[in-house]
Amino acid sequence: MTEEDVANRRAAAQHTLAEHxxxxxxxxxxxxxxxxxxxxxxxxxxxxxxxxxxxxxxDALVAHMRNFPETFDVEFVDLVFHExxxxxxxxxxxxxxxxxxxTGKPYEQTCISVVRTDADxxxxxxxxxxxxxxxxxxxxxxxxxxxxxxxxxxxx
Numbered sequence: 001m002t003e004e005d006v007a008n009r010r011a012a013a014q015h016t017l018a019e020h021x022x023x024x025x026x027x028x029x030x031x032x033x034x035x036x037x038x039x040x041x042x043x044x045x046x047x048x049x050x051x052x053x054x055x056x057x058x059d060a061l062v063a064h065m066r067n068f069p070e071t072f073d074v075e076f077v078d079l080v081f082h083e084x085x086x087x088x089x090x091x092x093x094x095x096x097x098x099x100x101x102x103t104g105k106p107y108e109q110t111c112i113s114v115v116r117t118d119a120d121x122x123x124x125x126x127x128x129x130x131x132x133x134x135x136x137x138x139x140x141x142x143x144x145x146x147x148x149x150x151x152x153x154x155x156x
Contacts, residue, residue, distance in 0.1 A: 009119075020035055025076055033062045037124045040056070046129065074096040075096070076096050077094065078094055079094040096108070105140075
């Protein structure tokens with residue numbers, strides 16, 4: 001692969017990730033799914049109970065994301081790409097800022113994504129590192145009391 005081919009492949013992969021964020025924020029789930037290869041995998045290593053850790057295939061991706069537009073009104077900001085040796089591999093940091101629609105609470109999330117793309121710049125594997133505690137807090141109604149027994153102590 002020439003240097004120009006590498007640069008073009010990297011730019012295409014980064015564009016796909018940026019489009020993923022744009023279409024997710026816009027709630028355009030069907031268009032969003034087209035960014036993925038038919039057998040693509042979406043993984044959430046820190047998914048809480050009740051949220052799948054792995055979603056495979058476009059139909060499953062659409063089903064998984066179908067309610068996102070009714071759940072969160074967000075925009076993604078501060079997108080930073082980290083260069084990799086493999087131009088088909090994208091590592092990005094970004095933040096979401098917005099609102100959890102069922103509660104009206106703020107939804108401020110910091111994410112790191114590790115994304116593999118194919119020769120057509122479609123996503124084949126998306127590893128999504130986000131903090132589920134932020135989502136849980138944003139989606140918990142104001143009138144639900146917190147429970148001190150659920151807390152975690154760090155250190156001695």
